Amino acid sequence: MLILLVEDDAVLAAQTIDFLNAEGIEVDYAATLSHAKEIAAQTASFDKYDAIILDMSLPDGNALSLLQQSLAGFDAPVLFCTAATDLDDKLAAFAAGALDYITKPFALPELAVRVKLLAGKVSKCNQVFELGSLHVDFSAKIVKRGERTIVLSPQQWQLLALLAEQAPAPVNKAQILRHIWPDSEVNNNMYKSLLTRLRHNLSRDNEPSVIQTLKGQGVALRESS
Amino acid sequence: MLILLVEDDAVLAAQTIDFLNAEGIEVDYAATLSHAKEIAAQTASFDKYDAIILDMSLPDGNALSLLQQSLAGFDAPVLFCTAATDLDDKLAAFAAGALDYITKPFALPELAVRVKLLAGKVSKCNQVFELGSLHVDFSAKIVKRGERTIVLSPQQWQLLALLAEQAPAPVNKAQILRHIWPDSEVNNNMYKSLLTRLRHNLSRDNEPSVIQTLKGQGVALRESS
DNA sequence: CTATACTGTTACCTTGTGGTTACCATGCTA
DNA sequence: TAGCATGGTAACCACAAGGTAACAGTATAG
Numbered sequence: 001m002l003i004l005l006v007e008d009d010a011v012l013a014a015q016t017i018d019f020l021n022a023e024g025i026e027v028d029y030a031a032t033l034s035h036a037k038e039i040a041a042q043t044a045s046f047d048k049y050d051a052i053i054l055d056m057s058l059p060d061g062n063a064l065s066l067l068q069q070s071l072a073g074f075d076a077p078v079l080f081c082t083a084a085t086d087l088d089d090k091l092a093a094f095a096a097g098a099l100d101y102i103t104k105p106f107a108l109p110e111l112a113v114r115v116k117l118l119a120g121k122v123s124k125c126n127q128v129f130e131l132g133s134l135h136v137d138f139s140a141k142i143v144k145r146g147e148r149t150i151v152l153s154p155q156q157w158q159l160l161a162l163l164a165e166q167a168p169a170p171v172n173k174a175q176i177l178r179h180i181w182p183d184s185e186v187n188n189n190m191y192k193s194l195l196t197r198l199r200h201n202l203s204r205d206n207e208p209s210v211i212q213t214l215k216g217q218g219v220a221l222r223e224s225s
Numbered sequence: 226m227l228i229l230l231v232e233d234d235a236v237l238a239a240q241t242i243d244f245l246n247a248e249g250i251e252v253d254y255a256a257t258l259s260h261a262k263e264i265a266a267q268t269a270s271f272d273k274y275d276a277i278i279l280d281m282s283l284p285d286g287n288a289l290s291l292l293q294q295s296l297a298g299f300d301a302p303v304l305f306c307t308a309a310t311d312l313d314d315k316l317a318a319f320a321a322g323a324l325d326y327i328t329k330p331f332a333l334p335e336l337a338v339r340v341k342l343l344a345g346k347v348s349k350c351n352q353v354f355e356l357g358s359l360h361v362d363f364s365a366k367i368v369k370r371g372e373r374t375i376v377l378s379p380q381q382w383q384l385l386a387l388l389a390e391q392a393p394a395p396v397n398k399a400q401i402l403r404h405i406w407p408d409s410e411v412n413n414n415m416y417k418s419l420l421t422r423l424r425h426n427l428s429r430d431n432e433p434s435v436i437q438t439l440k441g442q443g444v445a446l447r448e449s450s
Numbered sequence: 451c452t453a454t455a456c457t458g459t460t461a462c463c464t465t466g467t468g469g470t471t472a473c474c475a476t477g478c479t480a
Numbered sequence: 481t482a483g484c485a486t487g488g489t490a491a492c493c494a495c496a497a498g499g500t501a502a503c504a505g506t507a508t509a510g
Contacts, residue, residue, distance in 0.1 A: 087332045094338045100325070101335075107312045110326075113319045140394040141442055153467055154441035188486095190469060196489060197468090213487070215477085378456055398497095413497090415458060421500060422456090438498065440466065 001119060002026045002048060004076070006036045006063065007055040012104075016053075019108040025115065033058045036066055049076040050119035053111070054098075056082035056089065067096045077118045081106070129164045131210050132223050134202065136164060145204060155180060156198045163211065163221040172218035195219065226344060227251040227273065227403060229301070231261045231288065232280040237329075241278075244333040250340065258283045261291055273399035274301040275344035278336075279323075281307035281314065292321045302343045306331070354389045356435055357448050359427065361389060370429065380405055381423045388436065388446040397443035420444065 003020070005027050007013040017027045028049070030036040054063045067078055080093040083104040090101050100114050129136040135144040138161060143150040152160065158180050163171055177191055199209050213219050228245070230252050232238040242252045253274070255261040279288045292303060305318040308329040315326050325339050354361040360369040363386060368375040377385065387404050388396055402416055424434050433449040 087334060090332075090335055091338065094335075094342070099342055107315075109312065110315055110319075113316065117319070117324060141439060141445075142393065142447075151439065155468070157442070187470075189471080192488065193468075193470085195487090199488090215486075380457075412459070414460075417497095417499065418458075420498090424499090440497070 001050050001116075002028065003051045003053060003115060003119070004028045004030065004036070004039065004049045005053045006030045006033070006058070006066070007053070007081070008032065008058050009055070016108065016111065020112060020115070023112045023116075025112070033061045033063060033066060040066075051115050052076050052078045053115065054078055054080055056080060056084065056093065064092065064096050067093070067098065079111075079114060079118055081111075129167075131167075131221065132207070133204075134210060136160065138164070143202070145202075150201055152198070152201060155194055156201065159194060159198055160202075160221075163219065167221040170214045170218040170220035175218070226275050226341075227253065228276045228278060228340060228344070229253045229255065229261070229264065229274045230278045231255045231258070231283070231291075232278070232306070233257065233283050234280075241333065241336065245337060245340070248337045248341075250337070258286045258288060258291060265291075273403065275400075276340050277301050277303045278340065279303055279305050281305060281309065281318065289317060289321050292318075292323065304336075304339060304343055306336075354392070356392070356446060357432075358429075359435060361385065363389070368427075370427075375426055377423070377426060380419055381426060384419060384423055385427075385446075388444065392446040395439050395443035395445035400443070 001024065003025060005013060005016060005020075007016065007029075008031055010031065013029060013031070017029060020027050028039065030039055054067065056063050063080075067080075077099045078097065079100045079102065080090075080098040081102050081104065082089060082093075085103050093101055100118055102111060102114060129138065133145050136142075137144075141157065143152060143160075159176065162176065162179050173188070173191060177186065180194070181190070195211070199211050202211065203209055210221055210223065211219055212222055226249065228250060230238060230241060230245075232241065232254075233256055235256065238254060238256070242254060245252050253264065255264055279292065281288050288305075302324045303322060304325045304327065305315075305323040306327050306329065307314060307318075310328050318326055325343055327336060327339060354363065358370050361367075362369075366382060368377060368385070383405050384401065387401065398413070398416060402411060402413075405419070406415070420436070424436050427436065428434055435446055435448065436444055437447055437449065438444050
């Protein structure tokens with residue numbers, strides 16, 4: 001994951017970069033508007049970035065212009081960031097195409113979360129999960145094994161989503177029952193059937209199932225080992 | 226566009242509803258957690274909503290539980306809203322699956338913008354869409370298969386546009402009904418007829434339809450595989 | 451004014467899901 | 481070793497969800 005940070009305050013920028021790096025996010029850095037434009041020119045676009053954090057007030061001009069420019073051609077989602085709390089500024093930023101907005105001073109963890117969300121939102125692949133030969137796209141609701149698309153029922157989707165969320169930690173029976181049948185007191189057997197069916201759909205001969213049972217602790221989504 | 230507002234402060238809620246209505250956003254309203262759950266139970270899910278605004282502190286419990294319960298099951302994006310500025314609260318909300326977060330007091334225009342962004346209404350709309358031998362030009366409102374132009378009725382066009390916007394993610398029945406018949410309470414069957422008609426117009430012998438049904442999850446525009 | 455097409459409605463058919471039951475395998479304990 | 485708990489599989493079936501065709505009312509165009 002790679003983002004572009006455009007920010008004139010060197011101290012804040014350094015802190016931000018450190019924090020995002022620690023979160024596993026690579027950061028390219030531009031201190032000025034002209035520098036940002038240079039980068040855009042070099043890479044032919046901002047396409048390579050998963051997101052752009054843009055400080056509104058830069059020494060060599062207002063960042064809105066960059067936003068308007070970049071939006072025409074490029075897909076990278078923009079998070080605006082400024083000291084101003086003025087509502088008009090915010091609305092202007094959104095109108096210009098910003099997808100999120102955060103006011104200084106902000107907490108770095110929040111920034112990180114918002115950046116991650118942003119990077120996922122536009123790529124539409126925010127929730128993609130890979131496991132062995134299995135490819136799961138939660139937003140598009142597609143499961144693929146290689147080229148073959150696997151069709152899952154709604155309940156099976158719910159279960160798979162739950163397992164993937166917690167993976168590779170196990171999920172116990174009570175959690176699953178509560179999650180899929182929140183109201184009704186249901187039979188254990190339904191849970192067993194559901195599991196069997198999901199396993200069957202995800203299975204391939206020779207290969208052990210990616211859904212493993214840990215006796216007494218629940219089931220977990222993980223590669224066989 | 227329809228959203229669900231869960232908020233215990235009646236005055237704030239009324240203001241919010243008025244403002245959003247003026248922006249062309251319909252609002253369902255729940256004052257308590259239990260009421261929200263009732264709505265979820267009635268509608269079988271929150272699928273019908275384009276977004277949910279959730280106040281964190283409700284008289285009958287913390288709203289996080291609602292979020293966690295229903296996350297895997299419902300698709301509606303959640304905007305959290307609370308008086309607390311505590312970072313931990315924010316992070317907890319994001320961790321629970323919220324896609325945005327706004328602290329009180331907030332400006333209504335900003336809320337409206339964020340809701341619209343969340344609902345995806347402001348997302349980049351591609352002008353041209355290609356799928357297999359199908360070529361759809363949204364600005365010119367032309368569908369072609371190879372050299373042959375396909376003529377679609379207004380409703381069919383609306384549906385195709387909606388599907389293409391979300392593709393390859395599925396669009397569920399509630400969304401389609403609301404999108405094409407915004408006011409009237411209509412029969413399920415109209416939706417079925419419309420789908421059949423669109424399928425028929427887009428179909429070519431031998432080739433499976435590009436409109437695929439995922440039982441219980443809606444229909445999606447994608448290539449067969 | 452007639453003809454055509456679009457939309458709403460009904461009826462009927464097909465399919466797959468999900469709930470249920472029965473039965474088998476394993477492993478632990480008395 | 482029997483007995484029991486836990487987990488897995490298969491088969492069954494009611495029923496809801498989805499698909500199609502046909503028909504009627506109403507626009508719209510020529």
